[in-house]
Amino acid sequence: MSSRTSTIKFAISHVPERLPVAERERRLANPGFGRIFTEHMVRILWDSEHGWHDANLMPYAPLSLDPGTSVLHYAQAVFEGLKAFRQAAGGVSAFRAEAHAARFRNSARRLALPELPEETFLDAIDVLLAADHKWVPSAAEHSLYLRPLMYASEVSLSVHPSSEVTFLLIASPSGSYFPRGVKPVTVWLSEDFSRAAPGGTGAAKTGGNYAGGLLAQAEAAEQGCDQVVWLDSSEHRWVEEMGGMNLFFVFGSGPAARLMTPALTGTLLPGITRDSLLVLGRDLGYTVEEGRISVEDWRAGCEDGSLTEVFACGTAAVITPVAAVKSSRGSWAVGNGEPGQVSMRLRKELVDIQRGAAPDRHGWLYPGRVSSKS
Numbered sequence: 332m333s334s335r336t337s338t339i340k341f342a343i344s345h346v347p348e349r350l351p352v353a354e355r356e357r358r359l360a361n362p363g364f365g366r367i368f369t370e371h372m373v374r375i376l377w378d379s380e381h382g383w384h385d386a387n388l389m390p391y392a393p394l395s396l397d398p399g400t401s402v403l404h405y406a407q408a409v410f411e412g413l414k415a416f417r418q419a420a421g422g423v424s425a426f427r428a429e430a431h432a433a434r435f436r437n438s439a440r441r442l443a444l445p446e447l448p449e450e451t452f453l454d455a456i457d458v459l460l461a462a463d464h465k466w467v468p469s470a471a472e473h474s475l476y477l478r479p480l481m482y483a484s485e486v487s488l489s490v491h492p493s494s495e496v497t498f499l500l501i502a503s504p505s506g507s508y509f510p511r512g513v514k515p516v517t518v519w520l521s522e523d524f525s526r527a528a529p530g531g532t533g534a535a536k537t538g539g540n541y542a543g544g545l546l547a548q549a550e551a552a553e554q555g556c557d558q559v560v561w562l563d564s565s566e567h568r569w570v571e572e573m574g575g576m577n578l579f580f581v582f583g584s585g586p587a588a589r590l591m592t593p594a595l596t597g598t599l600l601p602g603i604t605r606d607s608l609l610v611l612g613r614d615l616g617y618t619v620e621e622g623r624i625s626v627e628d629w630r631a632g633c634e635d636g637s638l639t640e641v642f643a644c645g646t647a648a649v650i651t652p653v654a655a656v657k658s659s660r661g662s663w664a665v666g667n668g669e670p671g672q673v674s675m676r677l678r679k680e681l682v683d684i685q686r687g688a689a690p691d692r693h694g695w696l697y698p699g700r701v702s703s704k705s
């Protein structure tokens with residue numbers, strides 16, 4: 332039970348007929364990602380006159396939108412993605428819910444949307460997990476993916492910050508990203524496309540950033556690569572991110588390894604996994620820093636052996652090793668193509684904390700009100 336005071340009162344309406352247990356278990360056995368959803372959702376409305384109001388837990392259902400709804404035209408919308416894990420000692424906890432609440436506010440501010448108080452964000456998670464905690468899978472590395480989102484719901488074709496906004500929280504059981512073991516990826520360095528530019532929306536979690544990246548991802552696939560790597564938009568020289576994940580570079584090996592991740596310049600998404608690994612890397616005794624790396628230095632480091640591992644990190648896959656790089660200027664391998672020792676050690680450390688198999692020494696698990704439920 333959280334000691335926080337509730338900021339808004341939720342009206343609770345349960346689905347009239349819950350799915351039979353056997354059917355829920357069948358769906359949970361092989362959930363994939365983002366394909367199935369739980370039985371409830373949270374909706375909270377905002378308008379410029381009343382602020383946040385009308386908070387509801389309701390049956391999960393399609394939305395009915397007027398074709399003139401602002402978000403369909405001008406994309407004034409933000410979202411988050413976090414996971415709730417079944418804990419080794421029982422109960423369910425969401426990983427770094429407070430940090431996701433803070434990033435959701437920052438994204439909203441950048442998109443001229445109202446900021447949802449962090450307490451209300453957490454309350455929404457409590458209310459949904461209390462209703463749907465049985466949808467949290469129990470298999471290793473499976474989780475309940477929580478997707479908070481907010482969009483301009485005013486019906487208007489004039490371009491202005493919406494005077495009506497809808498917040499939703501939905502949840503989707505999610506399987507292991509690597510069901511057959513961690514698999515390194517090959518990346519394509521995108522020189523024709525940019526994900527973000529100074530002054531733009533790169534640091535916000537907003538749909539337009541992802542829509543704008545799809546063509547570059549398709550180009551990467553055409554080049555036989557799994558993922559696109561984004562470079563800075565002016566020189567196409569400085570490494571920023573990989574697809575929907577942040578990047579880490581490991582120099583040296585063993586206890587003397589040094590970890591570097593590109594600094595948050597305003598064009599990168601400030602990943603919560605990135606932040607967690609900066610902390611855990613230090614805990615494990617590595618030298619850890621935020622800096623910058625050029626494409627030439629990435630290649631030279633791999634060729635002279637000083638750069639031993641590269642990995643991407645994010646909520647979906649935790650850590651994905653990068654095995655090879657392709658670009659119009661050449662291709663090269665990273666290490667021996669296998670997941671590196673430092674990458675896998677960090678991965679285990681984080682996964683163990685997430686599912687309560689290692690002490691939560693940084694207070695990252697949010698048990699909410701469902702901690703007593705199994």
Ligand SMILES: Cc1ncc(COP(=O)(O)O)c(C=O)c1O
Pocket residue numbers: 412572574575576577600601602603604605644645646647
């Ligand atoms: C563009 C981008 N970068 C990085 C990340 C990693 O962020 P996080 O670790 O918070 O999932 C994500 C995923 O949310 C993303 O979409």
